[in-house]
Amino acid sequence: MNKWNQRHLEAADAGRVAHVLQEYPYLLPSSGRALDLACGRGANALRLAACNLEVSAWDISPVAIDRLRGEALEQGLEVAAEVRDVIACAPLADTYDVILVSYFLERSLAPAIIDALRPGGVLYYETFTRTSVSTCGPSNPAYRLADNELLNLFGALRVRCYREEAILGDTRRGIRDIAMLVAQKPG
Numbered sequence: 728m729n730k731w732n733q734r735h736l737e738a739a740d741a742g743r744v745a746h747v748l749q750e751y752p753y754l755l756p757s758s759g760r761a762l763d764l765a766c767g768r769g770a771n772a773l774r775l776a777a778c779n780l781e782v783s784a785w786d787i788s789p790v791a792i793d794r795l796r797g798e799a800l801e802q803g804l805e806v807a808a809e810v811r812d813v814i815a816c817a818p819l820a821d822t823y824d825v826i827l828v829s830y831f832l833e834r835s836l837a838p839a840i841i842d843a844l845r846p847g848g849v850l851y852y853e854t855f856t857r858t859s860v861s862t863c864g865p866s867n868p869a870y871r872l873a874d875n876e877l878l879n880l881f882g883a884l885r886v887r888c889y890r891e892e893a894i895l896g897d898t899r900r901g902i903r904d905i906a907m908l909v910a911q912k913p914g
């Protein structure tokens with residue numbers, strides 16, 4: 728069994744809703760199609776579905792997708808959860824009003840993610856930064872963002888919110904170790 732299946736099997740619940748979605752739910756459209764890319768057990772997908780969006784959720788782990796389907800059923804929410812390698816099978820162009828990616832960093836997918844947004848569509852992105860206060864997250868720096876990297880990766884979009892506190896000021900406060908972006912496709 729691969730690493731992710733094992734982790735998803737052992738986990739107690741659907742996981743945690745990303746900070747970026749907890750902080751900025753009011754920037755979501757009131758309806759439309761949303762994609763949770765590399766969704767894991769789908770806490771974000773479930774939250775998006777509860778916000779009246781028509782949600783697809785993809786992950787390479789069959790265990791994660793099984794658990795998400797079960798949780799959606801239990802909560803009475805509709806989520807089209809699918810086992811899918813999102814690198815081999817990227818989202819189609821011009822399809823989604825919202826794309827959310829949390830704690831999954833595959834830089835080569837950035838152009839496809841931008842293409843997959845409809846004009847006016849919104850990207851929510853959050854993951855670990857190399858500059859950090861704690862030791863949480865991947866130890867391989869390749870899987871962590873450089874300073875301001877999300878802004879460069881998604882430079883074709885209009886930034887609506889960006890937060891990356893690094894080690895500035897009182898590091899006991901704030902949301903550290905991550906960068907979060909909400910950005911909108913022009914048009």
Ligand SMILES: C[S@@+](CC[C@H](N)C(=O)[O-])C[C@H]1O[C@@H](n2cnc3c(N)ncnc32)[C@H](O)[C@@H]1O
Pocket residue numbers: 731732742743745764765766767768769770785786787788791811812813814815828829830831
């Ligand atoms: C750190 S978890 C994050 C899960 C979820 N987004 C969250 O924030 O809880 C990374 C996820 O990426 C998935 N993953 C890794 N490679 C993938 C790929 N090529 N295609 C789809 N999912 C992938 C793993 O199965 C895992 O569920």
